[in-house]
Amino acid sequence: MDRVNVITTNGAASNYIKKIIEEDLREGRVAEVVTRFPPEPNGYLHIGHAKSICLNFDLANEFGGRTHLRFDDTNPLKEDEEYARAIEEDVRWLGYAWDRLCYASDYYEEMFERAKLLIRKGLAYVCELSGEEIRATRGTLTEPGTPSPFRNRSAEENLDQFERMRCGEFADGAKVLRAKIDMASPNINLRDPILYRIAHAPHYRAKNAWCIYPMYDYAHPLEDAIEGVTHSICTLEFEDHRPLYDWVIRACEMPTVPHQYEFARLNMTNTVMSKRNLKALVEQGVVDGWDDPRMPTIAGLRRKGYTPGAIRTFAREVGVAKSNSMVDERMLEYFVREDLKLVAPRTMAVLRPLRVVILNYPEGQLEWLEAENNSENPELGVRQIPFGREIWIEQDDFMENPPPKYFRLTPGQEVRLKHAYFIRCEKVIYDAAGKVSEVHCTYDPETKSGSGFTGRKVKGTIHWVCAREARAATFQLFEPIYLTESENGGDDGERLLNPNSLTQWIGYIEAQMVKENAASTYQFFRHGYFHEDSMLSTWSHPVFNRVVSLKSSYEVL
């Protein structure tokens, strides 16, 4: 569904990467900007990835360049076709079209050849130390590592060993290919990093063609260079991998030289942003799946009812910098309200119904009232809504003993029914438990909406649904998955699940709404924006997810 992006940003904000690109173009260092979004297909994309997607695609777009969607699939143990396809869908849904769809696994052969070049140049060797031994000899943050006893094997022997690794002669973990850089480097990434490891595991894409797989630090720069990527943008934690990135490009004699730039990943209040954590929620059945509306995944946000435009605007407005940050989720909410404001029809829904009988309205009578679909956007037209003797109003909209400044229906206070009449409470009916079960009112025919009645004013206007014509529906309201915010919004540490992350109410919507309107996202008066759930909603019983509430200086629900 296409949505109008009503947010206009006056001149896309600048950021330090954009400035570098501008200078690279001006100085002729690059002829064209080529970026890439390089997810590993080992989980679903989340809002943090959306920031990266927008950054990469927007940057290339702005300078007439190109962007590749590239699956960084170098670990057969974690990757899956399902994830790759879901990622494609998410990127497309966000509104971006990649210039090329690439796979790191398509470059395995060239990577292997380049590795042999490294060996011939004396820049890589096959090491037979065990995992524990490698760790033990790597040194610590303050002490240098010690060289592997295999460090000075001849190129011939290394070549032979490496070929045999590929042929499957050795077991997992028996040997690795290592770069020969500097075991005493203060940058641990440079202490003879592992380039290839053995894994006798089928790859979701390369199947059984390989039993050795390149490591990220070796594969990623080559992928970028092979594709002609000019600006390789990644997150902060890769900052000290950059020297290795540059080393690989140079040592492997790649004809094109990409450069890596880092920015701070997105963190948001009240949510978790690590695939590990999200995956656990899915696998433990805490949520419905990767697309559960409570998930910060793109699929989850989509199912909840977020618009691509809102996410894109959010990603742009949040900015690009190098300091760790924690963005207030209310910023995201603001942008989706903005995006939906003029396009979502505004209708009435009662989430927690309370029956109101209008004593002086003729029994059996039904009249049709005209209601505009969006008072701020006349293009959405008008609809007719039924009004009768019995209606549903929100339980919260009636109080027998109201606090001060309560503008809704009370035994002494007249209110306006949106699009209809003023009503006045005459009598309160209780159930056996002493709870209010029904409110009896009278209405004033002269106050009909649109009649121009100015005889008296009411402070409050409440929404309602005609009981005879109402249609039952379920409303899903969401809260954060976790109860408390961890110290810095990180994903570690035990956090308590919020038992109220999902609450459902069964209430009523305007019956005509479902038939007549193609829209699946509405603003329910005084409640917020709701989107029909793609998995749970049926023709006979619609289910709506609250995308976001309306801002309120008074707690409605």
Added chain:
RNA sequence: UGGGGAGUCGCCAAGUGGUAAGGCAACGGACUUUGACUCCGUCAUUCGUAGGUUCGAUCCCUACCUCCCCAGCCA
């Protein structure tokens, strides 16, 4: 106590020698058939701290403090 980064309003974030943009949030007020929207107004004499250079420093120098990342055959 190695290396790499970062510290500007409650949250993001511009500015990088000429005297603190913008957005979110918040708070007033107007308007209101959504306690919404809209509108109008308020919201950093101050840029982690302390010195120094300068006519002038958030921007330069020095020292210090705080936070984040790195010792996966993960990415």
